Amino acid sequence: MEIDDIPRLPVNTETHKFNDWIIVYHKSHILKSMCPNNHKCIKDDDSGNCCELCFYEHTLELPHLPEMVFSKNKLTLTHKNGAKIEFNPLDALARVANRGKSTIRVACAEEWKSSRGESANLQEVKPFDWSFTTDYEGTFNEKIRCEDTDAKLDIFKLMRKEHILFYHDLSLFEDELHDHGIASCSVKIRVMPSGFFILLSYFLRVDGVLIRMNGTRFHYETGNDYILKEYTSREAKFETIKHIPPAVYTTPSEIEKHLSITLKKTQKMFFD
Template sequence: MEIDHDIPRLPVDTESYKFNGDWDIVYHKSHILKSMCTNNHKCIKDDPGCCELCCYEFKLELPHLPEMVFSKNNLVLTHKNGARIEFNPLDALARVKNGKSSIRVACADEWKSSRDDAANMQEIKPFDWSFTTDYQGTYNDKIRCEDTDAKLNIFKLMQKERILFYHDLSLFEDELHDHGIAACSVKIRVMPSGFFILLSYFLRVDGVLIRMNGTRFHYEIGNNYILKEYTSREAKFESIKHLPPAIYTTPSEIEKHLTITLKKTQKLFFD
């Protein structure tokens, strides 16, 4: 019997959790996006039969996608009143700029040439090949955002609590032609007192710079809002070359050595 390779056969990993009777938390996890069109390059924009790869390419209009896009991975939190927060790779990549990257190094051209399609020699459009994104989640119209001077209660988050639910999801990743890494992921931790989410983008261009964009969400039982803190950090390799090389590959360790370039805190009201 002939096997139809176009039919996805890998199972989608999913799990849900009901928190405090108010929040439904669910994640989906599966394989990476296929690298070839399954319709022999005959997909049409907005056509129901368009394959997933082409849907991504039509919506994003980026010359290239990261090496690994976990297209079916997402984390969704839904409040009983309908307020919804989601984290997914499509919306994260939608924040990548279509324009020249501010990082100009030799490996940028090498990265581009490695993704040249021999059958399509058209000029590669300029875009941010580091896939830098300031994505901070996707909210529906029942979420209201307000700037605030409030700060995350780090001491409370550091207290040991029973973990009721935990998961770590990759959204996309690219090794920049072996010159570093660009990766975006989201983690959630649910405790008896509330939940904490870390959405992070990490970029390391070897010998050039390290950049981190992190969004932290903290909800405490009894509040009618989630506190969100977005922080962008960066450092040139020249300024951190005195550090042990092993730290460069550990985001949680290198983070404290990077300079904060932007910090913004908001309350996400869902009541």
């Protein structure tokens, strides 16, 4: 089958209005792995013939992309005054591209090779973050103003049972690290009568080496002129959590409790 013969897969989309916010999600298939133009696309070609794969490759300039990039998946929240918050895979991966080569990750790669005796497969340590670690916190337009704060997320409010008006879970990208673990990025949103909660999550598990989680939580309470945003980075080497049942390693919400916090910051995102 020629690539042009592949039927266009539908994009699933839904719009939800909540008070002064319009919430929209788009969800579709993963990015195609083949260029219909034999990789001769030009990113800035005004003819619009540049395929999506080449656009990603030219924009990010990564040695390679994750195995699964959900290029059309996107969550957008727009306030009536024009303030806009968006979550998309291109901007999430741009934070990987900007990080460059990390000595911590290279050290992990060497430990990974040594512990598994697979230097033949991993002899080349890419000059980029092969774990696709991203500290992406979302994409905001100029009408969002962020200020540091000592306020904390009210976990008890978030745990309170409420009617769910809207819920969705979107994958942004995923890679199985050559069957040695997983790196994934996703965003979830839950809308209740009292407000909305968003969790943007990056999860990394390099088997036998480490587990890392970067999570950004957004909590908006009805009546406020701001959204509380909390970014937390957690990490632990396998040797420090080897007492934990292996089944827990694959459940981010459970293993998170056993990881050490390496960075935490909280901000108020004003939109009025």
